[in-house]
Amino acid sequence: xxxxxxxxxxxxxxxxxxxxxxxxxxxxxxxxxxxxxxxxxxxxxxxxxxxxxxxxxxxxxxxxxxxxxxxxxxxxxxxxxxxxxxxxxxxxxxxxxxxxxxxxxxxxxxxxxxxxxxxxxxxxxxxxxxxxxxxxxxxxxxxxxxxxxxxxxxxxxxxxxxxxxxxxxxxxxxxxxxxxxxxxxxxxxxxxxxxxxxxxxxxxxxxxxxxxxxxxxxxxxxxxxxxxxxxxxxxxxxxxxxxxxxxxxxxxxxxxxxxxxxxxxxxxxxxxxxxxxxxxxxxxxxxxxxxxxxxxxxxxxxxxxxxxxxxxxxxxxxxxxxxxxxxxxxxxxxxxxxxxxxxxxxxxxxxxxxxxxxxxxxxxxxxxxxxxxxxxxxxxxxxxxxxxxxxxxxxxxxxxxxxxxxxxxxxxxxxxxxxxxxxxxxxxxxxxxxxxxxxxxxxxxxxxxxxxxxxx
Amino acid sequence: xxxxxxxxxxxxxxxxxxxxxxxxxxxxxxxxxxxxxxxxxxxxxxxxxxxxxxxxxxxxxxxxxxxxxxxxxxxxxxxxxxxxxxxxxxxxxxxxxxxxxxxxxxxxxxxxxxxxxxxxxxxxxxxxxxxxxxxxxxxxxxxxxxxxxxxxxxxxxxxxxxxxxxxxxxxxxxxxxxxxxxxxxxxxxxxxxxxxxxxxxxxxxxxxxxxxxxxxxxxxxxxxxxxxxxxxxxxxxxxxxxxxxxxxxxxxxxxxxxxxxxxxxxxxxxxxxxxxxxxxxxxxxxxxxxxxxxxxxxxxxxxxxxxxxxxxxxxxxxxxxxxxxxxxxxxxxxxxxxxxxxxxxxxxxxxxxxxxxxxxxxxxxxxxxxxxxxxxxxxxxxxxxxxxxxxxxxxxxxxxxxxxxxxxxxxxxxxxxxxxxxxxxxxxxxxxxxxxxxxxxxxxxxxxxxxxxxxxxxxxxxxxxxxxxxxxxxxx
Numbered sequence: 001x002x003x004x005x006x007x008x009x010x011x012x013x014x015x016x017x018x019x020x021x022x023x024x025x026x027x028x029x030x031x032x033x034x035x036x037x038x039x040x041x042x043x044x045x046x047x048x049x050x051x052x053x054x055x056x057x058x059x060x061x062x063x064x065x066x067x068x069x070x071x072x073x074x075x076x077x078x079x080x081x082x083x084x085x086x087x088x089x090x091x092x093x094x095x096x097x098x099x100x101x102x103x104x105x106x107x108x109x110x111x112x113x114x115x116x117x118x119x120x121x122x123x124x125x126x127x128x129x130x131x132x133x134x135x136x137x138x139x140x141x142x143x144x145x146x147x148x149x150x151x152x153x154x155x156x157x158x159x160x161x162x163x164x165x166x167x168x169x170x171x172x173x174x175x176x177x178x179x180x181x182x183x184x185x186x187x188x189x190x191x192x193x194x195x196x197x198x199x200x201x202x203x204x205x206x207x208x209x210x211x212x213x214x215x216x217x218x219x220x221x222x223x224x225x226x227x228x229x230x231x232x233x234x235x236x237x238x239x240x241x242x243x244x245x246x247x248x249x250x251x252x253x254x255x256x257x258x259x260x261x262x263x264x265x266x267x268x269x270x271x272x273x274x275x276x277x278x279x280x281x282x283x284x285x286x287x288x289x290x291x292x293x294x295x296x297x298x299x300x301x302x303x304x305x306x307x308x309x310x311x312x313x314x315x316x317x318x319x320x321x322x323x324x325x326x327x328x329x330x331x332x333x334x335x336x337x338x339x340x341x342x343x344x345x346x347x348x349x350x351x352x353x354x355x356x357x358x359x360x361x362x363x364x365x366x367x368x369x370x371x372x373x374x375x376x377x378x379x380x381x382x383x384x385x386x387x388x389x390x391x392x393x394x395x396x397x398x399x400x401x402x403x404x405x406x407x408x409x410x411x412x413x414x415x416x417x418x419x420x421x422x423x424x425x426x427x428x429x430x431x432x433x434x435x436x437x438x439x440x441x442x443x444x445x446x447x448x449x450x451x452x453x454x455x456x
Numbered sequence: 457x458x459x460x461x462x463x464x465x466x467x468x469x470x471x472x473x474x475x476x477x478x479x480x481x482x483x484x485x486x487x488x489x490x491x492x493x494x495x496x497x498x499x500x501x502x503x504x505x506x507x508x509x510x511x512x513x514x515x516x517x518x519x520x521x522x523x524x525x526x527x528x529x530x531x532x533x534x535x536x537x538x539x540x541x542x543x544x545x546x547x548x549x550x551x552x553x554x555x556x557x558x559x560x561x562x563x564x565x566x567x568x569x570x571x572x573x574x575x576x577x578x579x580x581x582x583x584x585x586x587x588x589x590x591x592x593x594x595x596x597x598x599x600x601x602x603x604x605x606x607x608x609x610x611x612x613x614x615x616x617x618x619x620x621x622x623x624x625x626x627x628x629x630x631x632x633x634x635x636x637x638x639x640x641x642x643x644x645x646x647x648x649x650x651x652x653x654x655x656x657x658x659x660x661x662x663x664x665x666x667x668x669x670x671x672x673x674x675x676x677x678x679x680x681x682x683x684x685x686x687x688x689x690x691x692x693x694x695x696x697x698x699x700x701x702x703x704x705x706x707x708x709x710x711x712x713x714x715x716x717x718x719x720x721x722x723x724x725x726x727x728x729x730x731x732x733x734x735x736x737x738x739x740x741x742x743x744x745x746x747x748x749x750x751x752x753x754x755x756x757x758x759x760x761x762x763x764x765x766x767x768x769x770x771x772x773x774x775x776x777x778x779x780x781x782x783x784x785x786x787x788x789x790x791x792x793x794x795x796x797x798x799x800x801x802x803x804x805x806x807x808x809x810x811x812x813x814x815x816x817x818x819x820x821x822x823x824x825x826x827x828x829x830x831x832x833x834x835x836x837x838x839x840x841x842x843x844x845x846x847x848x849x850x851x852x853x854x855x856x857x858x859x860x861x862x863x864x865x866x867x868x869x870x871x872x873x874x875x876x877x878x879x880x881x882x883x884x885x886x887x888x889x890x891x892x893x894x895x896x897x898x899x900x901x902x903x904x905x906x907x908x909x910x911x912x913x914x915x916x917x918x919x920x921x922x923x924x925x926x927x928x929x930x931x932x
Binding site: 005006007008009010011013014015017018033036037038039040041042043044045046047049050053054055056057058059060061062063064065067068075076078079080081082083085086097098099102103132133134135137209211213214215216217375394397 | 468470471504505506507508509510511512513514515516517518533536537538539540541542543544545546559560561562563564565566567568570571578581582585586601602604605606632633634635636850851854858869870872873874876877878918919921922923924926
């Protein structure tokens with residue numbers, strides 16, 4: 001069901017350039033400059049920093065009225081020069097905003113001119129991405145940026161260790177936008193299979209940094225330029241999230257241009273989709289599931305049994321980006337929770353189709369909301385007599401109004417700490433979600449029963 | 457040749473920003489900007505931000521949005537793509553004692569086809585459906601960057617809808633690129649001014665004021681209104697914290713405007729003075745000294761001995777109530793050093809005094825949007841040697857924290873992680889605060905928060921960190 005109104009009330013989506021800022025943050029030594037007016041970069045810095053609790057420096061070309069009329073190329077070039085002078089990035093993402101797109105600035109040409117004028121800038125990977133805010137959402141900007149990064153930097157080059165060894169050892173992983181904790185988990189999985197991996201973007205350290213001896217202008221971590229260049233020599237690419245168009249798939253790009261076989265999988269949240277990920281890695285590497293993950297899976301199944309009575313038939317509302325909603329819906333269906341509203345500010349025929357398949361055998365068909373907003377989500381949550389909400393912190397108003405709990409997952413979480421450390425993926429992530437979900441429901445019941453209880 | 461230059465201050469700045477940083481000289485009347493003349497008033501300010509500088513500022517739209525948005529029974533519709541609305545949803549923490557329409561974020565969510573064919577029809581339809589659904593007492597329609605470029609006629613749409621619905625529908629000229637945040641404040645004042653005087657039946661209220669430039673964060677307006685009530689002074693309108701369209705419509709009936717956030721509201725006060733003959737005074741409700749001074753100023757305006765006596769009594773009572781605890785904090789915090797970087801300059805001035813009251817020294821003070829007069833006032837109030845900075849960026853702030861040995865940084869949410877990463881305590885003096893910092897109780901809350909961050913045992917585990925001299929990615 002599409003949104004009921006012409007206007008949007010409390011958007012359930014974020015604008016496209018934000019995704020570029022997030023994606024470039026996962027590249028080692030990188031900075032982003034937004035080509036537009038000053039406010040965009042400041043808003044996005046705040047929006048990112050409020051969730052991750054990290055400094056987030058995003059430059060702006062700071063366009064003003066004159067440039068809006070006569071073009072912003074000079075500001076863009078000056079902006080790049082200043083960022084390079086103060087931050088010395090190895091990679092610089094240049095993402096557009098609605099203003100730059102509407103006035104029709106040619107970013108590629110401005111960068112070409114800059115490289116002519118300042119040949120030393122050639123040492124930096126300057127990567128333009130078109131991210132008009134009036135089209136698509138932040139995951140479009142995120143995926144487009146990954147594609148642009150690989151398009152610019154990946155080659156068929158092989159590392160010395162890989163050359164002629166014939167070994168299966170290198171995997172490209174495109175995780176999409178997961179939490180730093182998720183990325184750290186996936187890295188351990190790769191290591192557990194004895195794989196060298198390139199993860200783009202890798203925000204595991206850059207958006208959840210520990211305290212080292214000094215403060216750096218650009219945080220340590222991220223996918224290294226060296227590793228990205230070797231992407232063409234990998235055995236395969238695995239991409240998590242498959243509801244964006246094929247043109248936004250970095251894995252398919254590498255398959256097409258460099259012959260690296262691509263596997264596109266849903267986000268591995270819950271047991272079923274985690275199985276898909278582990279099966280894919282086993283099949284690519286030709287190795288069985290390591291003992292460690294067999295045990296992890298066993299523990300998850302044991303916990304699912306322990307929790308099933310508290311979950312069965314509970315009515316959940318799930319909202320967020322299409323891939324996130326689809327994966328959570330699958331997880332809920334697998335543990336006996338009834339999804340009653342599945343909502344996204346985005347759309348796509350694949351999204352609806354996937355959800356229909358996932359919920360086909362349930363007692364009740366959930367309301368599927370596309371291109372929706374929180375006003376509609378609230379209406380349908382009330383109508384469906386929901387027991388709980390699952391998604392970003394932006395559902396907090398609905399939770400308050402309907403007096404039902406909100407399980408904060410995904411992005412953004414602006415009214416709690418620790419969003420960057422929530423583990424969503426894999427068997428361990430499923431176990432974590434299961435515990436949070438179950439305890440939230442138990443706490444609510446305990447709070448509402450007049451007498452409370454001491455055992456359950 | 458400058459008496460002091462950037463090297464003297466000890467930090468590295470982006471080319472073009474040298475004159476936005478200066479240090480108040482130890483000798484009176486002799487302070488200097490980076491490479492500018494040795495004249496205290498010479499700081500560069502109120503200019504466009506330098507491209508690539510990672511300014512802490514937002515845009516014209518943001519300036520307008522934060523000033524008007526607290527009007528709780530108005531519809532606030534953002535005409536533009538979704539980002540401008542999404543990033544400012546419930547952003548301000550302005551509390552309302554009644555309706556909460558301002559906490560919803562309405563957008564026309566412009567799409568590519570709207571950019572090509574124009575967004576006027578969508579805007580009109582959006583306004584009509586939202587007004588029908590929410591029955592607001594008025595509507596503000598904010599323009600954003602691309603609306604300015606595609607040339608939608610906001611005025612015409614607003615006029616049509618106003619006629620059809622019978623409520624005031626006011627366009628706000630807030631295209632993001634048309635200047636800096638100050639231009640947004642001006643656009644907000646002009647929009648609000650259109651409402652003032654529209655209640656033609658309202659009659660003059662004796663002994664009354666309007667509170668301008670308070671946004672009721674954490675319920676601060678309620679504290680101030682309580683003080684004024686105890687003095688025997690009525691408040692016609694709070695603009696814009698916890699305000700209503702009807703209050704603003706009769707704001708012209710007040711005898712005086714008390715302007716706190718001077719950066720955003722002086723323009724409105726001046727228009728009201730010119731249009732309705734209402735004089736204005738500048739006040740600050742932050743810190744015990746400024747709080748007392750402001751109440752006395754209001755009392756003396758009315759030249760009524762009863763009001764003056766009540767005011768003196770109120771101040772004495774309130775000061776006595778907070779003095780013992782403040783003294784406790786003062787003893788514990790004495791000698792500590794603070795850095796202040798805030799949006800508006802009035803707050804910076806009050807914070808210098810507030811810190812002084814608890815025995816601390818402000819060694820860095822700056823603002824996003826201060827104007828020449830504001831910086832002159834800051835310079836007057838600041839201690840000799842204080843670094844004064846306009847439109848700073850994180851690298852400059854980080855360097856100042858490092859080189860000047862700051863104990864606590866006061867700012868907004870964007871500055872918080874920079875302070876924490878350097879091992880510096882932090883006080884949120886922006887939208888996110890949940891404790892009122894205004895009034896006498898607010899002064900105590902402020903001291904408690906400063907103490908609570910500085911005295912936290914976590915710092916023993918967190919080294920004061922140096923900024924890596926290497927550019928590019930580092931190890932932390």
